[in-house]
Each structure stands twice: as C-alpha cells, then as structure tokens.
Amino acid sequence: MPFDLKELSKEKDLFAPGHRACAGCGPAIVMRQIMAVAGKDTVVGFATGCMEVVSTIFPYTAWRVPYIHVAFENAAAVISGVEAAYKALKRKGKINKKINFIAIAGDGGTYDIGIQALSGALERGHNFLYVCYDNQAYMNTGIQRSGATPLGAHTTTSPAGDVIPGKVQWRKDLTEIVAAHGIPYAAQASPSHWNDLMEKVKKALETEGPAFINVLAPCPVGWYFSPERTIKIAKLAVDTLFWPLYEVENGKHRITYKPRKPKPVEEWLKEQGRFRHLFQEKNRWIIEEFQRQVNERWERLLRLEEASL
Amino acid sequence: MKEGWKELPIGAIIKEAGSSIKFETGDWRTRKPVLNKEKCINCLFCWVFCPDSSIIVENGEMKGFLYSHCKGCGICAEECPVKAIEMVKEEV
Numbered sequence: 001m002p003f004d005l006k007e008l009s010k011e012k013d014l015f016a017p018g019h020r021a022c023a024g025c026g027p028a029i030v031m032r033q034i035m036a037v038a039g040k041d042t043v044v045g046f047a048t049g050c051m052e053v054v055s056t057i058f059p060y061t062a063w064r065v066p067y068i069h070v071a072f073e074n075a076a077a078v079i080s081g082v083e084a085a086y087k088a089l090k091r092k093g094k095i096n097k098k099i100n101f102i103a104i105a106g107d108g109g110t111y112d113i114g115i116q117a118l119s120g121a122l123e124r125g126h127n128f129l130y131v132c133y134d135n136q137a138y139m140n141t142g143i144q145r146s147g148a149t150p151l152g153a154h155t156t157t158s159p160a161g162d163v164i165p166g167k168v169q170w171r172k173d174l175t176e177i178v179a180a181h182g183i184p185y186a187a188q189a190s191p192s193h194w195n196d197l198m199e200k201v202k203k204a205l206e207t208e209g210p211a212f213i214n215v216l217a218p219c220p221v222g223w224y225f226s227p228e229r230t231i232k233i234a235k236l237a238v239d240t241l242f243w244p245l246y247e248v249e250n251g252k253h254r255i256t257y258k259p260r261k262p263k264p265v266e267e268w269l270k271e272q273g274r275f276r277h278l279f280q281e282k283n284r285w286i287i288e289e290f291q292r293q294v295n296e297r298w299e300r301l302l303r304l305e306e307a308s309l
Numbered sequence: 310m311k312e313g314w315k316e317l318p319i320g321a322i323i324k325e326a327g328s329s330i331k332f333e334t335g336d337w338r339t340r341k342p343v344l345n346k347e348k349c350i351n352c353l354f355c356w357v358f359c360p361d362s363s364i365i366v367e368n369g370e371m372k373g374f375l376y377s378h379c380k381g382c383g384i385c386a387e388e389c390p391v392k393a394i395e396m397v398k399e400e401v
Contacts, residue, residue: 005352005353005354005356005357005369006351006353006368006369007369008357009353009356009366009369010366010368010369013362015362016327016328016329016330016362017329017330017334017361017362017363017375017378018328018329018330018331018332018333018334018378019329019334019361020332020334021360021361022380023337023338023360023380023381023382024360024380024382024383024384025360025382026360028360028361029358029359029360029384032357032359032360032362033357036357055329056323057329058321058323059317059323059328060323060328060329060331060332061323061325061326061327061328061329062327062329063326063327064326064327065326191358194357194358220382226383227382227383227384228382228383228384228386228387228396229387230358230360230382230384231358231384231387231388232387232388
C-alpha cells in the first residue's frame with residue numbers, strides 16, 4: 001500500500017523547521033521522511049554529525065520526540081541501553097505501550113567511528129532500528145573523506161590535483177556488512193523514492209529485533225551541486241545503479257526497484273563538482289573503473305536475489 | 310524577563326520540544342518560491358521533499374510556504390511535476 005501524503009501531512013512534523021541545516025540539505029529530508037512514518041511514540045538516539053549539530057543548537061531543538069545526543073561512536077550502544085531500560089519498565093508493569101527506538105548517525109558515525117558499537121548492538125539483538133544517512137564524507141567538520149566516500153571523489157583530505165585524482169580507494173559496502181550479521185532486516189533506500197523509503201522504515205519498525213537502513217543523502221555543499229538538485233541527484237544515483245534499492249529480510253535479498261533502463265554512471269558523476277576532475281583526459285580511466293565496480297556489484301546483487309528465490 | 314543561567318536546566322536538557330521553530334531561518338533566502346495555485350494538483354511532492362518543513366498543507370491541500378523558515382533551496386520548484394512553483398529573486 002502506498003503511503004498517502006495527504007494523510008501524512010495532517011500530522012505535525014516531528015522534525016521541526018528552524019534547524020540550521022544548509023539550504024537543500026539531503027539528510028534533513030531523510031529525517032522528515034523517517035519521522036513521518038515512525039510517529040510520536042519514538043525515542044531517537046543520535047550520534048554526533050551534521051544532523052545533530054544543526055538540529056540541537058542549545059537552547060533550541062528541532063525534535064518533537066525524546067532525543068538523546070551521544071558521542072560519535074556510540075549511538076547504537078546508547079539506544080541499546082534505552083531499549084533495555086524500556087524492557088525492564090515493561091516487566092515491572094510501569095509502561096505498556098509500544099515504543100520505537102531509532103538510532104541515527106551519518107556515514108562517519110556508522111561506516112567508521114560507530115561500527116563496533118553498531119556491530120555489538122546487532123549481535124546482542126536489541127529491538128531497534130539503526131538509520132545511517134550516508135552523505136559520503138564528514139560534511140559537518142569540512143568535507144573530510146570517510147569510509148563511505150566513493151572512488152575519485154574530491155574531499156579536503158583527498159584533494160584532486162597532480163598527486164592524487166581524489167579518493168583512491170573504493171567505498172565500504174556497509175549494507176552488506178550489516179546484513180552479514182544475520183539480522184532480521186537490513187535495507188538500502190533513497191529519499192527520491194520516498195514511498196520505498198517509508199515502506200522500509202515501517203517494515204523495519206515492525207520487525208522484532210535489530211533492523212538497519214542505509215539511506216543515501218546528497219549534500220549540496222560537500223558534493224558541489226546547486227541546492228535545488230538534491231532529489232534529482234539522489235534519483236540519478238539509483239538510476240545509474242550506484243545506489244541500488246534493496247532489502248535483506250531474514251537473509252533473503254530482494255531488489256525493491258529495478259531501473260528499466262539503467263543510465264551510465266557518468267551521468268551521476270558529471271552532476272557533481274567533486275567528480276569534475278575525472279572528466280580530464282588523464283583521469284578518464286577512473287570513470288571506467290567506477291562503472292566496472294558498479295556493474296560488478298549490481299550483477300552480484302542480482303545473483304543474490306536469484307539465490308534467495 | 311529573560312532567563313539567566315541559573316534558570317537553565319542541568320545537563321543541557323532542552324525542555325521544550327521543537328523549540329527550533331522560534332529560530333527563523335527565512336532570512337537566509339536569496340530566492341523565494343511562489344505558488345501558482347491554478348496549476349497546482351496537490352500531489353504534495355513539495356511537502357515530502359522540503360528539508361525545512363516549510364510547505365503549508367491544510368487537509369491535503371497545498372496552501373503556500375512558511376516564509377519565516379524557508380531557506381529558498383528551490384527543491385519544491387525543481388520537483389513539482391506541473392511546474393506550479395516558480396523561484397523569484399528575493400527583494401530586500
């Protein structure tokens with residue numbers, strides 16, 4: 001069943017305006033779409049990162065649900081504690097309604113700094129949802145490379161020039177790393193396909209046990225594009241197969257959206273200033289390598305899906 | 310009277326939910342969205358894609374913009390399937 005925007009828009013936004021995110025912020029759109037589904041009976045645990053910095057500048061908060069800010073590395077550990085406390089209260093009969101527990105962090109707080117806390121929480125099997133909004137670098141501290149930054153991207157710590165052509169490594173495949181924990185639900189989503197994202201959030205919250213969603217969140221400042229293009233660029237990432245929309249439910253892969261005519265990855269790259277140098281003659285090979293990696297991963301995903309049938 | 314530091318809650322707790330709404334970000338804007346109501350089909354894609362919750366919707370109908378908070382990114386105009394939103398230069 002598709003989500004009805006007319007119904008959703010009747011509820012008060014749980015992520016209030018007045019937060020200090022940049023104009024055209026991709027992660028802020030992701031927050032709104034998640035909270036529209038999660039509803040007010042939700043506790044949010046938040047790692048340090050862009051969305052934490054812009055949403056809770058003392059004495060203001062953009063959150064209309066209980067919210068805890070913790071360090072960069074332990075969002076998953078803290079939400080585990082909150083969930084354990086809830087279970088104890090429930091056992092004592094002091095609380096009986098269903099509450100959603102959501103930990104949110106950026107790619108820095110998930111791919112790099114928070115991965116051990118996340119891995120531990122998944123292994124212990126707490127009933128929570130972990131959302132990673134992946135804007136592919138440490139944007140809030142000034143665009144430093146992270147484990148999520150793609151090959152060839154210019155960042156301030158992988159500057160494109162005569163020495164290196166942007167980042168020289170490929171990115172981690174975090175969704176697969178998380179799915180390898182054998183948790184009941186892991187998925188990858190994009191705000192451009194909002195209905196798909198919302199359905200995944202709903203499914204994840206209904207799941208008993210740990211769930212994880214990795215959401216692509218374009219950043220106009222760090223990816224160097226005009227702020228009105230945020231959603232277009234998220235959509236292109238999906239249509240070029242760079243960011244496949246899929247889910248892994250109890251070990252079974254399912255691709256939730258297959259572009260009818262996949263576009264060459266070049267079309268996504270050329271929209272962003274961080275890849276501009278790749279179009280110089282001497283760097284063209286990186287685009288070819290990029291395309292090769294994207295194709296390889298997509299083929300692998302198709303095979304995984306086939307094996308799940 | 311303005312509260313002094315002695316009235317602040319301990320532990321940097323913020324007691325009022327969603328208080329950021331008191332902080333107006335509308336003056337960041339260099340371009341502003343203008344709605345052509347005749348073209349609008351109330352699909353609400355602008356609402357679902359707005360990063361700043363600045364689309365005013367009443368009973369499923371698009372009513373305009375929360376100019377006090379809209380930062381003028383232009384996503385609503387870009388994503389509008391019937392081009393009912395136009396970005397115009399902000400006048401100072």
